[in-house]
Amino acid sequence: MAQTSRKDKKTFFDRMLDSIEYAGNKLPDPIVLFFILCGIILGASFIAGLFKLSATHPVTGETVVANNLLDGAGLVDIITGMVKNFSEFPPLGMVLVMMIGVGLAEQSGFFDALMKRSVVATPKKIIIPSIILIAIVGNVAADATQVVLPPIAAAVLMAFGFHPMVGLIVAYASTTGAFSANLMIGMTDTLAAGFTESGAQTVNPDYKANPAMNYYFIAVSTFFLLAVSTWVTYKFTIPRFGKYTGEMETMMTTVTKEESRGLKWAGISAVVFLVAVLAMIIPENGILRNPETGSIIEASPLMDGIVPLLTIFFLLPGLFYGMGAGTIKTSKDFGEMTGKAMSTMGPYIVLVFASAQFLAYFGDSNLGPIIAIKGADFLESIGFTGIPLFIVFILFVSLINILIGSASAKWAILAPIFVPMFMFLDYHPAFTQALYRVGDSITNPITPMLPYLVLLLSFAKKYDKNMGLGTLISALFPYTIFFGIFWILLIIVWYLLGIPVGPEGPIHL
Template identity: 35%
Template sequence: MPTANAAPKTAMQRFLDAVERVGNMVPHPVVIFLILIAIVIVLSALLSTFGAAVTFERINADTHEIETATTEIRSLLDIEGIRFLYASLIPNFMSFTAVGLMIAAMVGAGVAEESGLVTALIRKLVVVSPAWALTYILAFVGIIASVAADAGYLVLIPLAGIAYLAVGRHPLAGLALGFAAVAGAFTVNMLIKPLDAVLVEFTNDAAHLVDPNRSIGLASNVWFSIASVLFLTVIIAFISDRMIEPRLGVYKPEKSVDGTVPDQSAGLSERESRGLRYALYGLIGLILVFCFLTLPSWAPLRNPETGELIGNSPFMNGLIALIMLIFLVTGWSYGIGAGTLRTLTEVIGAIEKSIKNLGGTIFLFFVLSQFVAYFTYTNMGTVMALSLSGALQAANIGALPLLLGFILVVAIIDLLLTGAIAKWAIFAPVFVPLLMKLGVEPEAVLAAYRVGDSPMNAITPLNAYFALVVGFAQKYDKSAGVGTIVSLMLPYVLWMYVLWTALFAGWQAFGLPWGL
């Protein structure tokens, strides 16, 4: 990785360099997950033999009632476990939603990239935006991208790398910025998204254990979420500019055939400008179609029972389709205007090219899907989460220290259980009633969960998209590996936890309203 020679490295930079060297000494990610699968199989057999189990209360996802359950460690080496290992191989992969999302997103993104739309848009952004604002714009858009579920991982992160490259900055810094924004602030947004509906529903079910008349709404964390988005935008951008990019130094891109370095920051040509106009026309046409499909009360993309559009509706549940169509339509429209991608055959060729490049990633996802399924089957993550939450619950401390301890427990467990909904189904019936009895509003408990659940997403290898980011990085640095990403993301994770937790503590201490 290129480094700057002008100034000596700080102690933190030397530490991160060491983390990167050690991390990159580990085997290929596929080998890592094969080793982890073997460890899970052996541990499950040992823990099951010793009868490891835990009893707890949880929210039934179907009836929304509190039920008592006992979770035992399940062995992968007994008769049922061996049957599961054998029979679930293909179902594990087919149910791994990250694969479908990735392929669907690349159908549109491949056309947009091959036509030249992505490069033209980035260059246009560079021209119209002050140089200092680029980092903040990308950080803000990355956080907001969570409204489109996991599409931000597949679209915003590589775009951030391209944007940095376009202005002569290190593209790995752009990738790190995008990953920190998309993953590290995933549970907050300025808009209400489907995840909020599920988290609020589970919160209400838990609150009814103490007060059957106490309920919170979808916007119960909206003020804290909006403040968190703005706060984290500044933090992420500041860390990128002051810590990540100086450590990476000057990036030296590959030269073209004639020995020159392509100028990505030049003004747009007439053909490119015409292509952008065509892309705008295509976008407007697509928006009109979706207005017809969503705005009328009878619109087919509304919830057929409640009529709602934002929340549990076909529109929100299938938002990845809209993302795909936006890139597909605007990419092809740009190609027609700029003369780079005119025929349907050329469009299909662009799609095929983008999907061919996913071969290694798809194989990695195949192995990763097996590990996630095996780990879930054994119940080891659930038992560990409940054991930690039980220890925290038993601690005789005040409300605010308990909230801060709760954030820490959620952060630790997020290394093993990355699903925000699954963890909240376990934690809500424990901590919401406990803290309500101490005078803490359920809105505050949910806000604490948002803080604890997000930043660790940027550093846990169990994040389905962590390996994908490694692949993005190798496009610019062939030697990049797991250690490279971990060393880039550590400063974000640490400072986001410290400062975001401080914001939460101040919010709670001053009694500010969490939402509507």
């Protein structure tokens, strides 16, 4: 049970979170839990295959049939695909590569020195909003923010006197729950617009979607959710975890001469690296731009190489800090530090193996798309319109999001149904897409379909070896609830005022 320093009587919401935590912590160890889920999916696929459960895919018109993973061919795939499921698990390589840079920055003492300086330079009142803003805007760097920011936020907030779990929770909840809010246009906008365009062309063959057509709404949502996340953190997360009583290094209030020199060298290396990257981005023929379109975002080497670039961004300051501060004197020091950092990833690697099998089985069974299609058909048959339709649609998408983590995969299925349906009701495809993106984001913090929840648990166990999924999800749950409430209210007010959601993105046709 999470610690709390409050002595007053617990509210109904506190008791609800305690119940979620209690029930969740009764679950088996996450590794065992994922293997149990594998068994459930295999059994469900057998039953669905027996009854020939199917649905018509709205994009291709083909029939999506449930696959029985326990027949002969399925068993062969389970055996032969086990290694592939693990080795090709999307976050695995990214996490391990990123840990080389982040791990060296941590082991060399760079993060510690940077935190000490931040304690002196940053007012305590703005450190949490600053972390939240970085988490929200960081989504433009794809999934890297979900890997890098939570452990850094935990260490920084611990230096400010907060429980480190507060840093983990607020960083993860903000970067996942506010996934569709940002101040910049990114790959998410481009992918969503492509599927929206395809759906709208079934009604209007000449329709062209603008990737920036939700920009006004997502930009305002950034600051709106910044305020909501800050309030939730102070109202629920900080009181829930109370004071940290585990092992914690004593942070000195001044930076030593060696540390100051190391930070100077680290800062210079970071600036030089950023200038080099900008030199490959700013020119029209920059090598990190899309060679055909010149785009910095869409199908560009910059986006494809964001993880290696971020790894180098952490590796160089960590290395130069170590040389400047004297913590890295030989190549052996470098090897030992990077090796020690990677050794902490052992539990995560085992968890990845189990969760990778589960996600592979769920995808191969076709149960996710069938559930999404059947649910969409049911919602379409209800016949809601106006604000009730918006609310039901957002909640429907948020529930589907728990089953299918990929935003593009869900929208590929749902856009051809809901974009035309909303167009017939005189709603512009851009507005329909904005509704979808709200629903697609708010349940991200609590869905196990995002593999980063497992990574967050491994980070959490560093501070509490008995940490369970129940404690983790109960702490993330308030963000899902209040992001959902206030984000829905924002888009309803937006609708009532008739403000376009972005360039070429009116509310009505």
